[in-house]
Amino acid sequence: MTIMMPAADQAVLARREAIIAALRKLVPGEGVISSAAEMLPYESDGLMAYRQPPMVVVLPDTTEQVSKVLKYCHENGIKVVPRGSGTSLSGGALPLADAVLLGLGKFKRVREIDFDNRAVVVEPGVTNLAISQAVAHAGFYYAPDPSSQIACSIGGNVAENSGGVHSLKYGMTTNNLLGCEIVLMSGEVIRVGGKTAETSGYDLMGIITGSEGLLGVITEITVRILQKPETARALMIGFAEVEHAGQCVADVISAGIIPGGMEMMDKPAIHAAEAFVHAGYPLDVEALLIIELDGPGVEVDELIKRVEKIALGCGSTTCQISTSEQERLLFWSGRKAAFPAVGRISPDYLCMDGTIPRAALPLVLRRMKEMSAKYGLGVANVFHAGDGNLHPLILYDANKPGELQLAEDFGADILRLCVEVGGVLTGEHGVGIEKRDLMPEMFSEVDLNQQQRIKCAFDAQGLLNPGKVFPTLHRCAELGRVHVHGGKLAFPDLPRF
């Protein structure tokens, strides 16, 4: 749906012009975009169902420019929405009609490659894949690999704490981040962490990672790089029941094996992917597991045998093992193209993102099938099974009246189920606007208030990316109230240390 800008009166338009003029002074050259046509590409992010033109787009080139823009907006009470590559699936970078859209697209430099400390210093607009490419010649790579890695920016990865098919073994963004430079809403610049894994002082890096653009604007990032494993081989295992595949995932993990990746697809996803990329997937199974094992060759050979045996014990009906790098990549090609493949079999789909304790996988899969029947909407399941991160794709047709609403209700039910079994509302796509109103399903008012006090500690006026993450944003003064009985401290004069 398109949300139109309300009819703005002359005074509002004049103010917009004044803001644009002021921003042009701070970011010279072609760094300010204000025409409706040129702003079009910025109207939505990866959550395409929602569109909104911003007030103006600013594309600064240096930390100093970001600092000046934020300081100006802070002093004048102007809202700011930060944006990386705009691949967010939860609407985290959706513009607001009355906010400056601050794009980091010009921050594209790899600043330093330090093999001795296994660290790379980059600007936030560098794509995820570009980091791996910059160090590939020396046999290194950056581990987190979201499906959108060709396009998504490392700054956005930090803001959403992105994962990927290898996060089971190598962690999410937060586990691969060493330091960053952040511009606060006030324009002040802070540095967090460095090239070592430890930090003194409070772990601001943890709080910045996954903060969805509500706390500050990241202008430099230091990540850890890893050496490529000696070998990687994949098994492609089919099951006659989705629950059997779920059991296999649980059994592999509880056997103490940590695969490089462990992904599951159900029948609709398998068929869609196979029709699209011809990866050689078996079409007569209900679920497919792709399990990748990496490490020294001898270890991988040994682990493959163990995984094959575990799968048989769970009732696997087919099993193929990659014998070449080409074949391994072929196994993955279908999984990696699953989203666009599902896009070919359904007019529209809603990509959900929830996380559950691994042991609850068979139960959740069964319940999801029941929900699919209840709503009369198909669902294709593609997920990071190893760490319990589900990506159900709900199939609907936006042209049929009421179907988007039905799909959204179905999605909300899935996320409630995730919370019910002890999981969480999101794995790696963030809360954004998509899951904002579901936050109370997971968090009590006490929890949400505490999270908002953190928000207040960074941005007391609530100017950074408002309307995202929190269902209601309290005034900071209200949250900060000290509750003192009788209006005074009772023991003010005890001896002090």
Place this chain on the structure above:
Amino acid sequence: MTIMMPAADQAVLARREAIIAALRKLVPGEGVISSAAEMLPYESDGLMAYRQPPMVVVLPDTTEQVSKVLKYCHENGIKVVPRGSGTSLSGGALPLADAVLLGLGKFKRVREIDFDNRAVVVEPGVTNLAISQAVAHAGFYYAPDPSSQIACSIGGNVAENSGGVHSLKYGMTTNNLLGCEIVLMSGEVIRVGGKTAETSGYDLMGIITGSEGLLGVITEITVRILQKPETARALMIGFAEVEHAGQCVADVISAGIIPGGMEMMDKPAIHAAEAFVHAGYPLDVEALLIIELDGPGVEVDELIKRVEKIALGCGSTTCQISTSEQERLLFWSGRKAAFPAVGRISPDYLCMDGTIPRAALPLVLRRMKEMSAKYGLGVANVFHAGDGNLHPLILYDANKPGELQLAEDFGADILRLCVEVGGVLTGEHGVGIEKRDLMPEMFSEVDLNQQQRIKCAFDAQGLLNPGKVFPTLHRCAELGRVHVHGGKLAFPDLPRF
């Protein structure tokens, strides 16, 4: 030194009595300790140079009791110092004369062992080692292993983000933590995380980990457990120059090998340890590396050969490889007993804790030798070389006037050096009171103010563990001031989303 309680007048004493009486109602039975003799064991933590009797000691048994105690203290403006097992080396649990010491020693239950999700739920007073013992029968363990693991509590581990000799490969506490329950200073209870690695909402777990008791009181912790590696073998490698050992550490890491542990000791530490535990350490070397490799047997054999070759390339003069589990433990016994061993050769020692980028290791070792000559004080070096976490032990005699001061100055110089080469003030011991006044060496005023705004978001009155971590604690109202030009927001009526 002993810091005496200032002469308290009658009114102060009467207030103390009133507080004790109120606490006794909230924590019945033997949960309140107020006599000078019984409070003696609580006067200091592992930073033994500092002692201070608390106002009163409270030992609650349930989350509800902790909540009631904090609520009461919050409403009455009474300071609170939380304490686990009291093994902190930075004075994090040092009492204050006018503060309630809140001990979590009664929180000793292992609440749930969940092998399917590889998670254990424990109370904060459970010792680090007890977690591993509780799951050992099934071949699992909890990875972070501080030297004090027999005594230190998991709650304290979370508060200080403790590491150990295996943190290089398996991470610090923060990398092995899945969830916790925290009582805020207001008495409100929040839950963070769960049994899955991902979280939605802000990463409060990251900010709680390493927060040194300034943000909340942890009452339940869920940790990740790992399966014990199939094999573990250790190499004990001697070098004629400390710098050669430093180079070997850097070379092992940049070769892409991640040992289970990689520890370094210099000559004074080797001699002290050998005299104490007779581990068979070579006495004619300047530095000793203990490198442990773990994993499947075939992989370990292969890695041992590679490490041995790298060491030779760095000029190693001796190399022993463990051939049995008994021998592996013998290699480690000297390293693990190094602190008490150094205690036998010097009347007193100050254990420092800083972290540097690995590549700076040879430089820092050389500079430390120069400082030792300048101050005329010996230094024994024992450290987690693999992740650059130094533990220099500065040898001094507290009975010689001025030597403690000299040792502290030497220590401060070492930490300044760590920051200078791009490292940080602490690896795993925390800031506490020990490194509090060095924080500005590392952080700008903007950084420190932002950290304090986080503190304010949790504890606006500054009642939790005051005097620790921050050199000066600003009033929250002062930090939260919104800077608006002309006293009003400039564009209040732009169209809203």
